[in-house]
Every structure is written in C-alpha cells, then in structure tokens.
Amino acid sequence: MIRNATQREPLAGSVDVIVIGAGHAGLAMSRCLSQHSIDHLVLERGEIANSWRQERWDSLRLLTPNWQSRLPGYGYAGPDRDGYMTMPEVIGFIEGYAQAVGAPVRTDTTVTSVTATDDGYCVVTDRGLWRCRAVVMASGAHNIPLVPAVGATLPESVQALTAKDYRNPGQLDDRGVLIVGASATGLQLADEIQKSGRRVTLAVGEHIRMPRVYRGMDIQYWLDALGILDERYDEVEDLARARHIPSPQLVGTPQRSTLDLNALTQRGIDIVGRLVGVNGSKLQFSGSLNNHCAMADLKLSRLLQRIDDWAERCRKGSRIASPERFAATRVESAPRLGVDLQKQQIGTVIWATGFRPDYSWLHVPAFDRKGGLRHEGGIVDWPGLYALGLNFMRRRKSSFIHGAEDDVRELGLHLAGYLRRRHGVASRDGRVISRAAMAIRTGDLH
Numbered sequence: 001m002i003r004n005a006t007q008r009e010p011l012a013g014s015v016d017v018i019v020i021g022a023g024h025a026g027l028a029m030s031r032c033l034s035q036h037s038i039d040h041l042v043l044e045r046g047e048i049a050n051s052w053r054q055e056r057w058d059s060l061r062l063l064t065p066n067w068q069s070r071l072p073g074y075g076y077a078g079p080d081r082d083g084y085m086t087m088p089e090v091i092g093f094i095e096g097y098a099q100a101v102g103a104p105v106r107t108d109t110t111v112t113s114v115t116a117t118d119d120g121y122c123v124v125t126d127r128g129l130w131r132c133r134a135v136v137m138a139s140g141a142h143n144i145p146l147v148p149a150v151g152a153t154l155p156e157s158v159q160a161l162t163a164k165d166y167r168n169p170g171q172l173d174d175r176g177v178l179i180v181g182a183s184a185t186g187l188q189l190a191d192e193i194q195k196s197g198r199r200v201t202l203a204v205g206e207h208i209r210m211p212r213v214y215r216g217m218d219i220q221y222w223l224d225a226l227g228i229l230d231e232r233y234d235e236v237e238d239l240a241r242a243r244h245i246p247s248p249q250l251v252g253t254p255q256r257s258t259l260d261l262n263a264l265t266q267r268g269i270d271i272v273g274r275l276v277g278v279n280g281s282k283l284q285f286s287g288s289l290n291n292h293c294a295m296a297d298l299k300l301s302r303l304l305q306r307i308d309d310w311a312e313r314c315r316k317g318s319r320i321a322s323p324e325r326f327a328a329t330r331v332e333s334a335p336r337l338g339v340d341l342q343k344q345q346i347g348t349v350i351w352a353t354g355f356r357p358d359y360s361w362l363h364v365p366a367f368d369r370k371g372g373l374r375h376e377g378g379i380v381d382w383p384g385l386y387a388l389g390l391n392f393m394r395r396r397k398s399s400f401i402h403g404a405e406d407d408v409r410e411l412g413l414h415l416a417g418y419l420r421r422r423h424g425v426a427s428r429d430g431r432v433i434s435r436a437a438m439a440i441r442t443g444d445l446h
C-alpha cells in the first residue's frame with residue numbers, strides 16, 4: 001500500500017473512475033465510460049479545452065484538415081471540410097463535444113497528487129480528495145517544453161521563450177530571432193516572425209518534410225489511406241525511436257500552402273545546423289545540416305513513391321493528379337557553424353524543441369529509470385491506471401484528435417474488464433459498481 005500525508009484532505013466524494021483532463025482525449029474517454037455505464041468524473045484544472053486556450057500561439061491553426069477532426073460519435077459538421085481550424089474553432093469544437101456527450105466535468109479543479117491505496121486510488125485536488133478504483137490520465141502529452149541543456153548557458157542579454165510562451169511577434173523586441181527546431185512548430189513560428197519584419201535564423205536538426213497537397217489531395221488523406229497513421233505500437237521495429245519522431249513540417253492555411261525549408265530560405269530566412277554549444281554570446285551549430293536535409297528529402301521521395309504505388313493499385317482509373325517530385329532542399333555547401341548573438345543582433349531565442357508530459361503529481365512507482373511512464377499501449381504498469389494521448393501510444397495517430405477513438409475504445413474495454421474482475425459487482429442493469437463506491441453510498445466508509 002502506498003499512502004502519503006495528503007490523504008488528510010477533506011473527502012469530496014467517490015466514483016469508480018477519475019479522468020484527469022478535459023481535452024478531447026479525456027472527453028472521449030468520458031463518453032466511452034458512460035457507454036459502459038461506469039461511474040466517473042472528469043477533473044480539469046482550467047476550462048474545457050484548456051491547452052488550446054492557454055498554451056498555443058494566437059495564429060495557430062490545426063495542421064490536420066477539418067474532415068479529420070473526428071471524435072467518437074462526433075465530427076466536423078461545417079461547410080469547409082478541407083480547411084484547418086483556428087484556435088477559437090478548435091475550442092468550440094471540443095466544447096461542443098463535451099456538451100454532446102454530457103461529460104461530468106469539474107472545471108477549475110487541479111489534481112495535485114495521485115496515490116495508490118489498498119482498494120484503488122486517492123486523488124487529491126485543490127478542491128478536496130476523491131477516492132476511485134481507477135484513474136485515466138488524459139492530462140496531455142505536451143505539458144512541459146523540452147529545452148536542450150545548452151539552453152541553460154544562454155547569455156542574459158537574450159530573451160529565451162518556449163513555443164508554449166510564444167503568442168505573437170508583439171512579444172519580441174525588434175532584434176533578430178533564432179528559432180531552434182524545424183518541425184511544424186519551428187517552421188510556423190519562423191514564417192510568422194519573419195513576416196513581422198524581423199530577421200530569423202532557424203536551427204535545423206532531424207525533420208520530416210511533407211508537401212501540404214500531393215496529387216491534388218491533402219497529405220493527411222494519403223497518410224490515412226496508406227494506413228500509416230494506424231500503425232500500431234506493437235508492430236513497429238523501434239518503438240522508442242518511433243515515439244520520438246518529430247512532427248511533420250506542415251501548416252494549415254486557407255491557401256493549403258506547403259511550408260518547407262525551401263519556402264523559408266527563399267524569403268531570406270537563414271538556416272543553420274543543430275545548436276550544439278553556447279560560449280558567451282557565440283553560438284555553435286553542428287555541421288550536420290546537409291545530412292539532415294538530404295535524409296528528409298530521401299524519406300520524402302520514399303513516401304511519395306509509396307503513395308504512387310498505392311494509387312496505382314487502389315485508385316486506378318480515378319481522377320487524381322499526376323505524380324510529382326519536389327526540388328531538393330537548398331543548403332549552402334558550407335553552412336555557417338557559428339553565430340555571434342551580439343554581432344548579429346539576435347535578441348530572442350525560441351525553443352521549438354518538443355514537449356513532454358507532466359506527471360509530477362503521480363506518486364505511483366510506474367516510472368522507468370529515465371523518468372518515463374512504464375506502459376503497454378496506455379495500460380500503465382500499475383493496476384487500474386491508464387494514460388491517453390501520448391506520442392505513438394497505441395498507434396501513430398494516438399496524440400492526434402482523430403487518434404483518440406480507437407485508443408479510447410480499446411482502453412475503455414480493458415478498464416471495464418478490470419473493474420469487473422478486480423473490484424466489481426454488477427447491478428441489476430449490468431452496471432459496474434465498485435465495492436468502495438457502494439460502501440460510501442451506504443455510509444460504510446473508514
């Protein structure tokens with residue numbers, strides 16, 4: 001048994017399952033639990049869709065098209081199926097879902113600790129303590145920005161921001177900006193900040209290059225059709241690596257334009273290799289830029305070939321545009337290996353180097369030596385504990401909106417079975433009611 005002092009908090013109540021987080025994943029799980037007639041509550045520290053309200057920059061649009069914004073029992077119903085939602089539209093979409101599924105959400109309730117007890121879990125919040133049989137952590141995969149160690153040695157004369165802090169160019173002084181990281185976020189910020197009139201340098205490491213539209217169809221159509229987004233965690237050769245693959249260089253714009261390194265360098269954005277060192281005001285970049293770009297070009301051609309082969313087999317005779325190949329990424333033969341922040345008048349560094357989940361409130365021994373959550377496709381290595389929305393958790397699409405449906409269905413089934421086998425008694429209508437919840441209802445709690 002694992003307990004801590006926080007259990008002295010007043011008891012707010014008891015349910016079979018607590019879901020932590022009212023983003024799309026937590027809400028989808030709520031719908032699934034309701035379908036299994038499982039008593040549950042969704043605890044949310046802010047408002048519904050909080051991450052989209054609080055943690056994204058102003059101009060962001062989804063990089064997945066509207067037709068792909070689908071959740072269990074719900075989907076985009078507007079007129080622009082090929083468009084890309086703005087942040088207010090995403091928030092409206094998720095709020096609409098919460099209403100449609102009647103999710104029992106307690107907003108403004110922050111979970112501060114989760115501990116295991118003899119018969120389940122004790123979930124402490126800033127509004128009292130809950131007891132439950134099982135916990136679903138739908139608290140997001142993008143809670144904490146990852147900043148490489150060299151970040152700690154930046155001189156104080158530069159403003160350092162993460163993609164989570166950045167809202168719009170109005171936050172920046174007029175000097176140049178270095179953006180570290182060239183995946184979807186890094187490219188989108190480089191594009192916006194350069195258009196605001198500032199000089200931008202982009203540090204580029206491993207990246208995934210993709211055209212927005214290929215053969216007349218959104219690239220997401222092809223990834224979907226080829227089954228790439230459905231690839232399962234137990235099918236890939238190197239899962240650890242697959243879970244760390246960067247997001248593709250994509251942007252959602254009304255023009256459906258491609259945003260790649262060529263588009264940026266053509267407009268005067270400087271590209272350099274990975275940031276590897278800081279020495280006073282001097283920054284050092286690795287000499288790997290050419291290799292990273294060549295590798296991204298090669299992977300792009302392989303993907304396009306796969307698409308062409310599939311189209312030849314499965315869409316023969318249908319009206320799709322002809323195959324196309326794109327110019328190789330243009331890189332100087334000897335890209336710069338150093339930049340002097342002072343001489344180049346760079347006033348801001350923005351880290352677009354990824355995120356990790358925050359489970360600092362989880363006091364259960366379910367972490368590996370590196371602090372990662374030990375789980376098998378979201379079934380955590382501790383009975384009755386589940387995760388949602390993590391990168392390549394059960395499938396390549398797990399961390400995307402449309403990825404919730406399959407994961408939630410499978411984890412919901414597992415959870416229902418767990419409650420039945422381990423704790424449950426079935427009521428007359430077949431509803432799973434835990435012994436502890438019944439004890440609480442009959443006043444027999446100690």
Ligand SMILES: Cc1cc2nc3c(=O)[nH]c(=O)nc-3n(C[C@H](O)[C@H](O)[C@H](O)COP(=O)(O)OP(=O)(O)OC[C@H]3O[C@@H](n4cnc5c(N)ncnc54)[C@H](O)[C@@H]3O)c2cc1C
Pocket residue numbers: 020021022023024025026043044045046047048049050051052056061062063064109110111112138139140141142185361388389399400401402
């Ligand atoms: C910049 C960016 C762009 C993205 N673009 C797309 C896209 O185009 N298409 C797409 O499909 N996906 C996209 N994603 C990925 C993914 O869809 C989002 O990250 C999405 O927000 C994840 O949903 P979620 O429900 O798993 O987590 P979140 O939406 O993060 O929801 C988690 C909820 O848990 C709450 N919470 C966290 N900790 C606690 C706590 N201790 N107590 C109580 N509540 C807590 C949070 O407030 C939040 O509301 C993007 C992600 C990022 C970061």
